Amino acid sequence: MRKFFSSPTAVVGTTLLTIVLFAALFGPLIAPFDPQEFHPVARLQGPSATYWLGTDQFGRDLLSRILNGAPATVSFGLFSTAIGVGVGSVIGVIAGVSGGWVDSTIMRILDGLLAVPDLLFTLLIVTVLGGGMEHALLAVAVAFTPGMARIARSAVLSVRTRDYVRAAVARGESGFYIVTCEVLPNALSPIVVESTIRVSFAIMIGATLGFLGLGAQPPSTEWGLMVSEARQFMFRNPWCVAIPGMSIAMAALGFNLFGDALRDALDPRRSH
Amino acid sequence: MTVSLAPAPTDAASSKEKPALAIRNYSLSYKTDSGLVTALKNIDLTIKKGQTIGLVGESGSGKSSMAWSVMRYLPPNAVETGGAIRLAGEELLDYTQRQMLDIRGSRMAMVFQDPSTSLNPTMRIGEQIAETLMRHRGLSKIEAFAYAEAALARTGITRPKEMLTRYPHEASGGEKQRVVIATAFACEPELIIFDEPTTALDILTARQILDLFNQLREETNVSALYISHDLGLVSRVVDEVSVLHHGVIVESGPVDEVFRRPKADYTRQLIGAVPNPDRWLGVDAPNPPKTLVKLDAIGVQYGAPSKFQKMFWPDDAEKAGYWGAKDVNLTVRKGELLGVVGESGSGKSTIAKVLAGLQDFHGKLEFDGQSITSRKGIDKSYRRRVQLVFQHPDASLNPRQKIGTIIARPLKLYGVVPREKVSARVAELLEMVRLPADFAHRYPHQLSGGQKQRVAIARAFAAEPDLVICDEVTAALDVSVQAAVAELLVKLQKDTGTACVFITHDLNLIRQLAHRIAVMHHGKLVDLFDRDDARSPARDAYTKALLDAVPVPETLAPETITTEA
Numbered sequence: 033m034r035k036f037f038s039s040p041t042a043v044v045g046t047t048l049l050t051i052v053l054f055a056a057l058f059g060p061l062i063a064p065f066d067p068q069e070f071h072p073v074a075r076l077q078g079p080s081a082t083y084w085l086g087t088d089q090f091g092r093d094l095l096s097r098i099l100n101g102a103p104a105t106v107s108f109g110l111f112s113t114a115i116g117v118g119v120g121s122v123i124g125v126i127a128g129v130s131g132g133w134v135d136s137t138i139m140r141i142l143d144g145l146l147a148v149p150d151l152l153f154t155l156l157i158v159t160v161l162g163g164g165m166e167h168a169l170l171a172v173a174v175a176f177t178p179g180m181a182r183i184a185r186s187a188v189l190s191v192r193t194r195d196y197v198r199a200a201v202a203r204g205e206s207g208f209y210i211v212t213c214e215v216l217p218n219a220l221s222p223i224v225v226e227s228t229i230r231v232s233f234a235i236m237i238g239a240t241l242g243f244l245g246l247g248a249q250p251p252s253t254e255w256g257l258m259v260s261e262a263r264q265f266m267f268r269n270p271w272c273v274a275i276p277g278m279s280i281a282m283a284a285l286g287f288n289l290f291g292d293a294l295r296d297a298l299d300p301r302r303s304h
Numbered sequence: 305m306t307v308s309l310a311p312a313p314t315d316a317a318s319s320k321e322k323p324a325l326a327i328r329n330y331s332l333s334y335k336t337d338s339g340l341v342t343a344l345k346n347i348d349l350t351i352k353k354g355q356t357i358g359l360v361g362e363s364g365s366g367k368s369s370m371a372w373s374v375m376r377y378l379p380p381n382a383v384e385t386g387g388a389i390r391l392a393g394e395e396l397l398d399y400t401q402r403q404m405l406d407i408r409g410s411r412m413a414m415v416f417q418d419p420s421t422s423l424n425p426t427m428r429i430g431e432q433i434a435e436t437l438m439r440h441r442g443l444s445k446i447e448a449f450a451y452a453e454a455a456l457a458r459t460g461i462t463r464p465k466e467m468l469t470r471y472p473h474e475a476s477g478g479e480k481q482r483v484v485i486a487t488a489f490a491c492e493p494e495l496i497i498f499d500e501p502t503t504a505l506d507i508l509t510a511r512q513i514l515d516l517f518n519q520l521r522e523e524t525n526v527s528a529l530y531i532s533h534d535l536g537l538v539s540r541v542v543d544e545v546s547v548l549h550h551g552v553i554v555e556s557g558p559v560d561e562v563f564r565r566p567k568a569d570y571t572r573q574l575i576g577a578v579p580n581p582d583r584w585l586g587v588d589a590p591n592p593p594k595t596l597v598k599l600d601a602i603g604v605q606y607g608a609p610s611k612f613q614k615m616f617w618p619d620d621a622e623k624a625g626y627w628g629a630k631d632v633n634l635t636v637r638k639g640e641l642l643g644v645v646g647e648s649g650s651g652k653s654t655i656a657k658v659l660a661g662l663q664d665f666h667g668k669l670e671f672d673g674q675s676i677t678s679r680k681g682i683d684k685s686y687r688r689r690v691q692l693v694f695q696h697p698d699a700s701l702n703p704r705q706k707i708g709t710i711i712a713r714p715l716k717l718y719g720v721v722p723r724e725k726v727s728a729r730v731a732e733l734l735e736m737v738r739l740p741a742d743f744a745h746r747y748p749h750q751l752s753g754g755q756k757q758r759v760a761i762a763r764a765f766a767a768e769p770d771l772v773i774c775d776e777v778t779a780a781l782d783v784s785v786q787a788a789v790a791e792l793l794v795k796l797q798k799d800t801g802t803a804c805v806f807i808t809h810d811l812n813l814i815r816q817l818a819h820r821i822a823v824m825h826h827g828k829l830v831d832l833f834d835r836d837d838a839r840s841p842a843r844d845a846y847t848k849a850l851l852d853a854v855p856v857p858e859t860l861a862p863e864t865i866t867t868e869a
Contacts, residue, residue, distance in 0.1 A: 195700035202660040203714060203767075204687035217704040 036297040045289025052283045056106035059099030067092060067100040067253050076269035086271040088262055094275050101253035101276070106283060108169055108254075109235035115173035116234075117227040120180025125219075127181065128188030129211055139185070142178040150175045154237055158246045165254070168247040172234050183226050187219035194218075221298040228291030232284035239280045255280050322393040324495050324527035325351040325374065330387030332366075332373055332551075340383065343369040344551045347387070351495065354525040358538040358559065360574070361548035362782035367531045370548070371497050374529070375414060376404045392494055410440035413488035414497045418504040419480035423472040430468030433487050440491045455486040458523075460516055478509035482516065489520060498530045502537065506647040507809065510537075511853040517541060533783060535578050536812070536854075539563055547571045577787035581815035581838075585791060587798045589819045590639035596770060596803050597636040597659070597690075598670040604628040604654050604663055628654040629827045632667075636771060641797060641804045643818030645811055645850065651827035652807045656775045659805065660692040672770070688718045691764035695776040697756035701748040707734075707759055708744030714767040729766075736799075737762040737792060754785035758792065765796055773805045778813065790817060811854045823847045 036042050064084075071083075071091030078086045085094040127138040145153070157171035191197060192215060200210050241247035242256025250261065255276040262272035332344040343366045351357045361367045372378050374389055376396055389396045391411065399407070416422040424432060433455060434448035443451060449468065456464035459482040472480055481501060488496050498517070502510035518541060521528065532538050538545055539559050546556035547570065555568040566572045606628050609621035629651040636642050646652045657663035661682040669676040671690070676682055691714075694700035701710055711730045715721055721729045731741040737758040748756055757777060764772050774793065778786040794817060797804055808814050814821060815838060823831040823846065831844040838851065 195694045195696060196702040198662055199692065199694065199700050199763075202662055202687065202692050203717060204661075204684040205717065213705075214702055218702070 036293065039293060039296065041289050042293030042297070045286055045291075045293050048282055048286030049290050052102070052106060052286050055099055055102035057103075059102040063093075063096035063099040065093040065096040067097045068251055069093075076265055076272065078269065078271055085275050086269060088258075088269075088272045089265050094272060097253045097258060098255070098275060098279050101255050101258065102279075104165070104248065104252065105235060105238065105255045105280070108165065108172075108238040109231045109283070109287070112169045112172035112234045112238070113176065113227055113231045115170075116176025117180050117223065117230065119173070120177040121184040121223055123177065124181035124184025125188050125211070125216070128185040128192065129207075129215070135185075138181070142181050145178040146182070150179075150233070151237060151240060154241065155244075155246070158241065163246045163249065165248050165252075168238060168241045171241075172237050175237075176230060176234070180223070180226065180230070184219070184223055187222045188215055191215050191218045221295070225291050225295040225298065228294055229288050232287040232291075235280060235283050235287070322390075323350045323352045324355070324392060325349070325529065326388070326390040326393075327370075327374070328388040328390070330373065330389060331385040332369055332378075333383045333385055334379075335381040335383060342551055343382075344373070347551075347553055349529075349546060349553070349556075351527045351529060353494075353527055355544065356521060356528040356530055356542045358542035358545040359529060359531045359548055360533065360535060360538055360545055362533055362574075362784065364550075365548045366551040367533075367548050368499060369551075371414065371499050371529070371531055374495075374497060375408060375412065376401070377408075406440070409436050409493075410491045411493050412495045412497070413491070413493045414499065415481075415484050415488050415501045417500040419477060419484050420472070420504075422484055423480055425472050427471075428468065429470050429472060429475065429483050433468075433483065433490055436487055436490050452486070452490070455490050456483065458489070458520070459483075459486045460512075461486075476509075477505050478512060481505060481509075481513055485513075485516065485520070489524060489526070492524065492526075494527060496526055496528045498528060498532075500532055503532075503534075507811075507850060507853045508647070514541060535563070535574060535783070547574065573784060577784040579787070579790075579810060579813040579816050581812050583816055585794050585816045586641055586819065587639075587794060590637055593637040593640070595635050595670075596638045596672060599632055599634040599655070599658075600668040600670060602632045602634075602655070602658055602665055602667040602669065603630045604651075604658060604665050627827050629658070629824075632824075632829050634822060634829060634832070636803055636805055637819075638770070639797075639801045639803055640819045641794075641806055641817055643814035643821040644805060644807045644824060645809065645814055645821060646824035647809060649826075650824040652824050653775055654827070655824070656692065656773045656805070656807055659690060659771070659773050661687060661690075662692075684718075688714075688767050689770045690773065691767050691769040691771070692773045692775065693757075693760050693764050693777050696780050697753055697760050698748070698780075700760050701756055703748055705747075706744065707746050707748065707751070710748075710759060711744070711763050711766055714763060718767055720766065720768055733762040733766050734759075736765070736796065752785075754781055754789060757781060757785075757789055761789070761792065761796070765800065765802070768800070769802055771803045771805065773807070775807045776809070777806075778808065778810070786813070793817075811850060823850065 037046070069092065071087060071093070073091065074083065074087050075091040076087060076089055077083060080086070083093050083095070085098065087093055088097070123138060123142075127135045148156070153175040154168070154171040157174055158167055161167040161171065197210060197214050200214050238247055238254070239256025239259070242254045243260040245260065248254035248257045250257065258276035259273055262276070266273045327347050327349040330344060330347040331342070333340045333342050347370065349357065359367050359370060373384070374396070376399065384397065391407070396404070423429070430449055430452055433452035434445065437443045437448040437451055438445065453464045453468060456467055461467050461479060461482055467475065467479070467483070475483065485501075501517070502513050505513060514537070520526070530538065530542050542559055544557060545559045545562050546553045547562070547568065548554070549570045555562060555566065555571045562571060563575060566575055604627065605625050607625035609625060614621045632651075632655060634655075644652045644655060654663065658665045658669070661679055664679045671686055674686070676686070708727070708730050711733055712726050715726050715729055716723070727744075730744055734741050734743055739755060739758055739762075743751070743755070748759070751759065761777070778789055781789060790813060793804065796802070806814060806818060815835060818835055820832065820834055821838065822829055823844065825846050831847045833840070833843065837843070
């Protein structure tokens with residue numbers, strides 16, 4: 033554990049992540065104001081003693097809105113990634129383990145899906161399903177599946193030809209044992225690392241969808257939507273765009289750096 | 305004129321006295337997470353003009369660090385803690401990296417272990433040699449190419465002009481190493497460092513490269529530092545030898561002196577560990593011989609044509625793929641040790657894979673009366689009775705399982721012992737391979753290479769098999785560890801009566817262990833003979849060539865062996 037925190041990446045990543053997760057868990061409880069409460073006399077203000085991070089066009093307290101939006105934004109990233117990684121890994125492991133024509137068929141279909149950029153693919157799905165937080169979440173999960181499947185498959189393939197797996201085959205072990213005890217534990221770390229990094233992408237895509245009006249709907253406090261709503265007043269009070277924008281960046285960076293540090297720490301040969 | 309000549313003789317005399325390379329009291333450490341690790345300690349080494357010094361040591365002894373120190377190309381975490389390295393009297397430690405650029409390649413050159421990675425695959429061979437010449441001797445491109453051709457011709461390449469226009473992948477391993485050597489010699493350097501130049505080559509090619517080295521050395525009178533782990537080989541090429549152990553030179557002197565009358569314990573141990581074909585280690589041959597496994601016309605085709613291909617392009621399909629092994633007929637007797645020898649790509653590992661049920665094959669496999677015609681026909685009881693030990697112990701143990709779990713697996717899988725006795729049996733097995741019982745709680749990466757190989761052997765013997773296939777089990781290990789592992793195998797064979805197929809490229813080692821030796825070449829079995837008949841005139845020409853090519857440690861006089869034994 034001490035080894036993990038010896039790199040600056042890990043320290044910065046973990047710090048950012050702790051702040052973001054704290055906000056996601058306790059944000060609504062510690063918010064000083066009701067996020068939807070209008071303060072008509074204090075519209076579009078900069079940071080002050082009353083409103084720590086300033087107010088938006090309706091005079092709503094930005095800090096309270098950010099804290100209230102944290103659970104929605106972070107859980108969006110986590111859940112969409114979890115679904116995408118789960119489904120993707122299962123497909124990837126099946127392809128990698130079975131090989132042959134099963135592998136070829138699955139991978140050619142996934143290659144086709146991968147040719148469409150993530151965001152475009154998500155937009156396509158949202159257009160078909162209709163807007164809203166749940167649909168956006170599902171769309172991101174579906175968009176992540178092909179990429180994760182490919183990573184899971186390559187992890188499995190690189191392990192499958194190792195001597196210890198061949199030793200298990202030569203021993204006459206069952207296919208189930210080989211996959212669960214020999215292959216998966218060794219293929220897991222690239223999948224875990226990749227999914228941590230993907231949470232940050234999911235948050236960004238979620239914010240983008242919110243910005244485009246396809247994700248969360250007003251008066252939600254989702255961060256992407258906040259940027260979108262405040263865009264018109266950007267020049268009168270830059271704070272109302274910068275604060276949610278920086279929150280998104282902080283969450284994304286936190287997950288990303290943490291994922292990077294995790295990759296270095298998860299290698300069994302480098303721990304201890 | 306006479307006046308100006310006056311100081312000249314003293315100059316000449318002093319430069320004559322100056323050795324090509326002098327290393328004085330040199331120490332080197334590496335900064336790591338666990339503090340400073342000493343790689344070299346108080347090294348003293350002198351190479352006189354025209355002399356070749358051998359530097360012998362096992363992996364981790366610091367011999368490669370020494371090479372890079374002399375070349376002044378150390379990684380950023382290296383800390384030099386004192387000493388001097390002088391090339392013809394000039395202190396290299398004072399030179400900047402920029403100044404070293406002019407020295408490397410022109411006054412000092414290096415020949416690496418693996419010729420396929422030391423040549424740039426995207427450049428023609430001619431350009432690579434000419435580059436050095438143009439850079440250091442200021443030749444024009446045409447002059448450089450002409451010179452490169454001459455340099456190649458000198459290394460015994462038959463059509464040097466053609467070779468210049470080829471890319472590295474169009475040349476064989478031996479040819480590539482000749483090119484690297486030609487490049488090293490191109491600028492007539494004062495010193496050449498050879499870092500295990502024959503380790504990555506086949507026995508026959510290695511022999512030719514050694515001859516070439518000796519010939520070029522006589523022609524050019526170059527000074528050389530020859531780094532190797534192979535004592536037998538070093539004794540053929542060097543004048544003096546230094547033995548490196550944990551970064552300290554434990555002994556140095558003329559090669560005959562060191563090998564005949566080693567003073568340091570470590571040297572003695574190292575020499576004792578060198579396989580000597582006349583020292584028999586194996587168990588008594590089984591009598592009367594009973595057949596355990598019979599390979600009947602076994603063939604393995606890699607890249608076999610698909611049905612689709614056969615249907616539409618029958619002509620191409622016939623040419624597709626190649627035979628990793630073809631028409632191999634071989635028997636393994638109960639309780640014997642059968643050696644299988646061959647160069648890389650000769651099909652010896654293919655045979656191991658067939659026996660272990662890892663490879664589809666043509667032909668018939670008879671095991672203890674049971675006849676098997678395809679890989680799918682191999683059942684679990686066969687798999688229990690035939691176990692495989694792999695070449696690389698790092699790769700054959702699952703890094704996420706503890707040693708105890710790894711060894712216990714065959715016990716549980718085949719139900720060799722009742723469940724409650726598994727851990728006791730694991731401890732017993734560990735003791736059998738001479739490892740402490742508490743190793744059961746460690747992970748593979750906490751063990752050394754030799755220890756890991758012992759674990760792999762324990763796992764194979766845990767199944768109480770009738771046949772253990774050892775696929776180059778000693779190739780990845782150091783000489784002294786190698787000898788210990790070989791002795792361990794023989795001991796286990798003696799205790800359990802298990803038959804063993806020992807696959808290796810080391811003829812000296814196999815002649816110490818095997819009852820019978822099979823020789824493979826290009827996927828075919830070319831020779832099969834009893835150990836005692838190794839030198840009989842009836843041997844196949846290829847076998848003879850192999851036997852002649854192995855550097856039998858000539859200087860190891862019988863007296864050394866007897867004191868060791």
